[in-house]
Structures are given as structure tokens and as C-alpha cells.
Amino acid sequence: MRLIKGIYLTYWFFIALSGIAFVFVLAFLFPFLFVIAQLVLAGFCGLVLVELILLYLSKKPIEGKRKVLNPLSLGDDNKIKISIKSNFKFPTRIVIFDNPPYQLQLRDLHFTFILMPNNAKQVEYYINPKERGVFQFGNINVFASAVLHLVQRKIEIKVAQEVAVHPSILQMKKMELKVFAKTAITGIKKIRRLGNNNEFEQIKNYVQGDDFRTINWKATSRRNELMVNQYQDERAQNVYSIIDKSRTMRMPFNNLTLLDYAINSTLAFSNIILRKGDKVGLLTYSNKLGAKLAAERNANQLRKIMNLLYHQKTQFLEANFDLLYQNVRNHIKGRSLIMLYTNIESEYSLKRILPLLKRINQKHLLVVIFFENTEIAKTAVMEPKNIGDIYLKTFAEKHHMDKKRIALELRKNGIQTVLTKPENLSIDTINKYLELKARGMI
Numbered sequence: 346m347r348l349i350k351g352i353y354l355t356y357w358f359f360i361a362l363s364g365i366a367f368v369f370v371l372a373f374l375f376p377f378l379f380v381i382a383q384l385v386l387a388g389f390c391g392l393v394l395v396e397l398i399l400l401y402l403s404k405k406p407i408e409g410k411r412k413v414l415n416p417l418s419l420g421d422d423n424k425i426k427i428s429i430k431s432n433f434k435f436p437t438r439i440v441i442f443d444n445p446p447y448q449l450q451l452r453d454l455h456f457t458f459i460l461m462p463n464n465a466k467q468v469e470y471y472i473n474p475k476e477r478g479v480f481q482f483g484n485i486n487v488f489a490s491a492v493l494h495l496v497q498r499k500i501e502i503k504v505a506q507e508v509a510v511h512p513s514i515l516q517m518k519k520m521e522l523k524v525f526a527k528t529a530i531t532g533i534k535k536i537r538r539l540g541n542n543n544e545f546e547q548i549k550n551y552v553q554g555d556d557f558r559t560i561n562w563k564a565t566s567r568r569n570e571l572m573v574n575q576y577q578d579e580r581a582q583n584v585y586s587i588i589d590k591s592r593t594m595r596m597p598f599n600n601l602t603l604l605d606y607a608i609n610s611t612l613a614f615s616n617i618i619l620r621k622g623d624k625v626g627l628l629t630y631s632n633k634l635g636a637k638l639a640a641e642r643n644a645n646q647l648r649k650i651m652n653l654l655y656h657q658k659t660q661f662l663e664a665n666f667d668l669l670y671q672n673v674r675n676h677i678k679g680r681s682l683i684m685l686y687t688n689i690e691s692e693y694s695l696k697r698i699l700p701l702l703k704r705i706n707q708k709h710l711l712v713v714i715f716f717e718n719t720e721i722a723k724t725a726v727m728e729p730k731n732i733g734d735i736y737l738k739t740f741a742e743k744h745h746m747d748k749k750r751i752a753l754e755l756r757k758n759g760i761q762t763v764l765t766k767p768e769n770l771s772i773d774t775i776n777k778y779l780e781l782k783a784r785g786m787i
Contacts, residue, residue: 406431598767
């Protein structure tokens with residue numbers, strides 16, 4: 346309860362005051378207790394006064410700061426650190442109330458601890474933003490109280506700041522580690538390279554695990570030790586990510602839309618492409634054409650892609666595949682690998698767009714990436730308990746099989762497909778790229 350500006354009464358104050366009031370009630374019944382009640386009240390007022398003086402002796406009693414990753418990563422757990430230092434000369438009970446962005450709906454975020462004189466403490470928590478844009482952090486409110494905790498002094502630490510939420514940089518770094526780590530990591534497939542799309546790089550000493558077929562016998566005889574040819578992937582190939590921003594990408598999973606899953610995946614995927622030495626470009630569309638970036642592999646390309654992905658907005662209208670085909674034909678020159686992020690919900694929808702997809706696939710290598718509905722997949726394998734559950738399970742099984750038939754129909758028409766769960770999108774997309782590159786298809 347607020348007493349005056351900056352001073353708040355604690356629940357211990359009211360407990361003590363209730364006890365004093367009880368003593369005064371007894372004094373009316375037993376007059377000899379009246380003097381004792383007055384002494385208790387005077388002592389209580391004195392303690393409150395002493396605590397107020399202690400709390401206001403220091404002009405700058407609390408110092409603090411907040412450390413926030415900038416930018417934050419969309420759909421990831423981002424760590425927030427708050428450091429508090431006490432300049433009081435006595436042990437202090439500290440209660441911290443942070444003011445995170447309103448989009449997170451964290452209404453009662455607070456930390457309580459005892460801080461010794463001239464000591465510091467750090468607390469941390471995690472936030473998981475579910476939308477791109479600018480997030481506003483407010484000031485930190487600290488409530489300090491002395492030994493008896495009868496009153497609190499409010500100290501406002503002015504650390505308000507704006508932080509942008511970008512496509513997931515954390516996921517991008519995680520995928521990079523999985524692809525380029527020397528040891529096998531769960532998720533990324535180690536694929537044996539096929540075909541003749543490798544370029545000679547150098548001759549090196551044989552180490553355990555090298556392919557015997559790459560032994561260079563002439564170099565081995567000259568050096569009198571095993572030497573092998575080392576190859577690198579053919580580079581400078583064009584790879585485009587095309588993101589559908591239509592209504593079919595509005596569906597949320599774990600409070601993140603399919604569009605945002607595709608945006609996160611595109612950033613991670615683009616980083617891998619550039620690290621592999623290929624060129625990467627970007628195209629987005631809905632009822633009209635959105636972002637457009639030609640495939641390059643210069644030092645600023647990843648930053649340009651991140652900036653374009655961050656600013657993507659849509660009204661989730663009906664997709665215009667005719668317009669998409671025209672723009673692919675006009676703007677993507679030369680044979681390229683096209684990764685199309687979309688969501689095909691029915692075989693009827695596929696029949697409507699299949700002729701256009703086949704025409705794109707004639708000039709380029711098209712990979713259609715679409716999503717399993719994980720909630721429906723769970724329903725399809727549930728144990729029904731009543732007639733309603735049976736109908737629900739039957740519908741879910743049909744929808745689940747429709748997705749598989751769509752993938753099969755695309756493959757029958759020579760179109761590469763990735764049918765994936767939203768949470769596995771980045772790994773499955775990167776694996777498909779590595780597979781196609783190993784097979785010499787790009």
C-alpha cells in the first residue's frame with residue numbers, strides 16, 4: 346500500500362498494526378493494559394521512523410542495469426539479465442519488478458532476495474517473442490526494505506529501451522554448428538557425395554576416415570606415405586528461397602505462424618548456402634509480389650536477407666501463383682535451385698497450382714516445402730473413447746493421408762518435396778539441400 350510518493354507499507358506493517366489494535370481492545374477490558382498498549386504503539390512508530398531514516402540515508406541506494414540481446418530471436422528463448430547493486434550499509438530485502446514488453450503478457454514478473462551491504466546480485470529470466478517488430482522494455486522498479494520490512498522504498502532504475510525482434514539468429518547459429526561440426530550431430534544427415542560435381546582442391550596426407558578411392562598413387566610413391574586428393578563442392582550455384590505469405594501460412598503452431606517458421610528457416614538456410622559457397626536470393630509473394638533479392642554471395646547478402654525477412658508484412662490473402670510464375674520467369678535467370686515454402690492443404694488445391702509448378706520445374710530445380718499438421722497427426726493416432734472421437738479420428742486420418750498423397754503426386758511429376766513438421770523445418774530443408782548437392786542435381 347502506498348503511503349506517500351516512494352514509500353509503501355508492507356504486509357508486515359499491517360500484521361504488526363493489527364496486533365497493536367488487539368492490545369488496545371484488551372485495554373478497554375483490562376484498563377491496566379492501556380499503558381502497555383501506548384508503549385507498544387510508541388515503540389512501533391519509532392521502529393517505522395528508524396526504518397524510514399535508514400532507507401533514505403543514501404541518495405543513490407540502488408544501482409542496476411538490464412542486459413538484453415539486441416536483436417532478439419523470434420520463437421527462441423532469449424535470456425534477460427538484471428544486475429542489482431546495493432549501496433545500503435545494512436542487509437536489505439530487495440523485490441525487483443521488471444517491465445517486459447506488453448506483447449509477452451508477463452504481468453507479474455518479480456524477484457525477491459536479501460542483499461548484503463555493498464553487494465551485487467544478478468537475476469535472469471527468459472522471454473520467447475512470437476512476432477517480429479519492435480519491443481519496448483520499461484524501467485525496472487526496485488522495492489527495498491530494512492531489517493523489519495515494515496516499510497519499503499521504491500527506487501526506479503531508468504533503463505527503458507527498444508529492442509527489435511528479428512528472425513531467429515540463435516537458430517541460424519545452431520544450424521551452422523550442426524552442419525559444419527566435425528563430429529556427427531543429431532538432425533543433420535551425413536550424406537556420401539555422388540556424381541561429378543566436386544572440384545579438386547588439394548593433395549593432403551591420408552587420415553583415418555578418408556575414402557580409399559581418393560588415394561593419389563603417384564603422390565604416394567613420391568612421398569613414400571599415403572596421400573589423398575581432397576575435393577570441394579562445386580560453388581557459385583544459384584539458390585532461391587520463395588516464401589508464400591498467403592492465408593494458408595497463417596496457421597499457428599506453438600503460437601508461431603507457419604509464415605514465421607518459414608522466415609526463421611530461410612535465414613538459417615541462407616547462411617548455410619553462403620557458407621557452402623553458393624549464391625542465395627529471396628522472393629516473397631501473396632496476392633502480389635513482395636520482397637525480391639537477386640542471388641549473390643557477397644559479404645552483405647546475409648544482412649540484406651535478414652533485413653528483408655524482418656520487414657515482411659502480409660494480410661494473408663489468397664496466393665497468386667500465376668504472378669509467382671511470371672516473376673520467376675522474368676527475374677530468376679539461369680537454372681537455379683528454388684525452395685518454395687508454402688502449405689498445400691488439399692488435393693484440389695494441388696490440382697489448381699500443379700501446372701504452374703511443373704512449368705517452373707522445367708527451367709529450374711523446384712523443391713516444394715509444405716507442412717504436416719502436428720495437431721491433426723496426434724488426433725489420427727489417438728485412442729477413441731466415444732462416437733465423437735471416432736469421427737474426429739477418421740477425419741484426422743483422412744487429412745494426414747491427403748498430405749502424403751499430395752507429396753506423392755508432386756514426386757510423380759518430377760518435383761522434389763519436403764513434407765515436414767513446423768519444428769523440424771530448418772533441419773529438413775537443409776538436409777534436402779545437402780542431399781541434392783551431393784547427388785549433383787544443382
